[in-house]
Amino acid sequence: MLDFFNNTQTIHMIIIIGSMALFFIGFYGIATQKNLVKVLVSFDIMESALFLFFIGLHYQVGLVAPIVDKNLKTFTSMVDPVPQAMILTTIVIGLAVLALGLSFGIEYYKLTGRNDISKMNELRD
Amino acid sequence: MNLKKVLPLKHIVLSLLSSALLLSVVGLLMQVKTDMFKNVGTIYLNLNMQTAAANAVTSVVTFFRGIDTVGEVTVLFLATSGVALMLSATQRTCDKVVKQESFILNAGSRLLLSVIILFGVYIIIHGHLSPGGGFQGGVVIATAFLLLFLANPNMKLSHGILTLGESLSGATYVLVVIIGLFKMNILLGNFLPHPIGEIGELISGGIIPVVYILVGIKVGSEMSVIVEYFVKEDYYKEVCDA
């Protein structure tokens, strides 16, 4: 049974299904939720799904983290470091946008007492 | 219980739509990873011995794709400035002090502060040897301050020191990028000595640990500022508006 899971194809399939399910949970959240905080959290869920998808698909059975130490002297049979570096960057950007969005929301709530994005319609003719 | 109230029609339609999209996208992505071409990451791994950093992710983040990290640090800086622009005006007007919660809680959090900060510093300076680095360590340092704020609501950070640390580390980072142009004739060149034999030592990798330490100082101070603004928002609402 465990051999079945110790197979790159299977792992990739599970990761694609799981991460895309998470992605569309976030999509559903954006489409249905009206609370600004919930919308921002939905964005974060979608981003996390993408991180999982990208990192997961670059894992293959038998590869290790790209770090050398006493036992491992050369950079061979290691996973691709570029996706990890890109995801690190994207995580920080997502965090920055989330913090900014929350601070906008707090300030808006102080002024109006509302955090419902469907009622933000004062900008009109 | 009225089903229509719990689950409006719009939600049902949208969840069905999401599921349909999910199925089609999953089907499309099943064969998305190809080995048609050699990934650029494999080439970086082959070249990585030359940078003398034991952690290949770190050398990609700070050296091979280093300008990404400059941009990333800038994004975080801009977000901090935005948060400060939004929340600072209301927070400067109140000077009320609340009664201390509990002596043990306060003393315990102070005791833990030094340990957590030490752990953060360890993660930062071992960024080129082990998993971790400037961003992760900086966030760990910010959690130490979060603990302090939760234990003692009267706590205030010295913005002068934080701004100094943030500005100086940021400016030094940009200067490190520019010095590479003069020493190595390429921006962000690794101009410090980085002999391959030293791989795995604490001082190795040339500018790579230097960059991660600067990033660590900057991220630590910025995240502490963001945490302070958000925690204090609650505090001012309860104490000053009452």
Added chain:
Amino acid sequence: MSLGYYFLLPVLFSFLTPYFKKLGSFTLRGSSILLSLVLFLQTVAYVGVKLPQISQFSIKPPLGIAFILDGYSLLFLLIFTFSALVVSFYMYWFFEENSGRDEARFYVFFNMLIAGSIGMILSCDIFNLYIFFEITGICSYTLSAFNKDKLGLESGIKYLIIGSIASIFIVFAIMLIYLQIGTVNLGLIAQRFHLIDPKISVLIVLMLFIGFGAKAELFPMNFWAPDIYQGSISSVNGLFSSVVAKAYLFVFFHLFYLFNLGSKYMLFVMVIGAITFLVSEFTALNQTNVKRLFAYSTLGQLGILFMALSTNSSQTVSGALFHLTSHSISKLLIFLALGILIHKFKSAKIDILGNFKSGFLTIVLAIGFLSILGIPPFSGFVGKILILKGFALSQNYTAIAFILLVSIVEAIYFFRLTAMMLDKKRAKVTVKVGSVNYIILTLLAVLIILFGVYPSLLTHYTDLATNALLHPTNYLNYALGVGL
């Protein structure tokens, strides 16, 4: 000077801003003007130099990231640095009049907005481009919320939500590209793009289209744009219209021609552009807020540009780039002049255009209106004529008839505005224009007339840009690191 300074100098300035602030507001404003001046002069120095120019980071491309300046990006670089210089002079006046604002933070976001836009047009790596996209995004969200009133915050939140959707799609597209061809270098992607599995390729193009199209204010995704223009201050509107929207448009067509999507998707982009033009001009007809009105007008002009730039014929594209330059200058002029009026009347209703008395402002605003409408001898006329000529050469008479018909709608509201300004019966309030504003508005108006009377001053650069856009061989060689 290395191209990297276009990004590094503004970053250095922003990091050190708290200390400029301590030296007083004069130093702060002066140093920002100095920074814009240095970048503008540096760009002028690139005119006539052999292009493309390259500046590498860490390691030679295609492994490392590089900034590449070719003819196409040079034209945009000139527009961006010039707009930045003009706006930084204008902000000197703005902060003299509105003291008590958070000046230092404004300058941080303003300079990084320009630096992010410049980074997007210079970078030859799609992930690096995404980071500049986010820098520009964060600066625009904060600048549109800069007023910190209800309207400003609402526009900031709306912009942030749209921007997050766009960035998720772009990240997804970049991930799919990396999974398929194992690199994020634009040169290598361009070389290998046709080898991608066709189904995935459609998905990638769709995601990039949604991401960059939403930010470049294309039709189905542009309902948010007028709201954001209405909520922000008018100098920021000028920047959104003449710099930020143009930067997204640059990236859109840069990728469009690099990945060679012209044959498959040309008609699609053209129809979307036409719909954008039609809907925006008709909606603009019954607006009562000047900022919204000119936001819709900007969307309409972007629609024409999308129609003309997707044609893959060098005359039309060259005309479109001329029109783009002319539109940037005119919209900057209009928004800066409107800023003076809005400051005076504390209102953005359309009536303020009829209620002011100032010969100078009437003249410059009329020049701006007539130039966008395309009346000789102003530069907008030349731009539109060149686009129509290009369509005539490729025998696309439907497009010509369409543009001319919709331009009649445009003419209705622009003539109405001009008539309102010249109406002598209305109660008039004298508006004074400061000396700094006098100089910059005159400069912009003179440029509009100059390009209208002597189009050859500009057509040389638009031809260079067209050549670089449609035949990017040199760009690709540099992006692939051939011969470095």
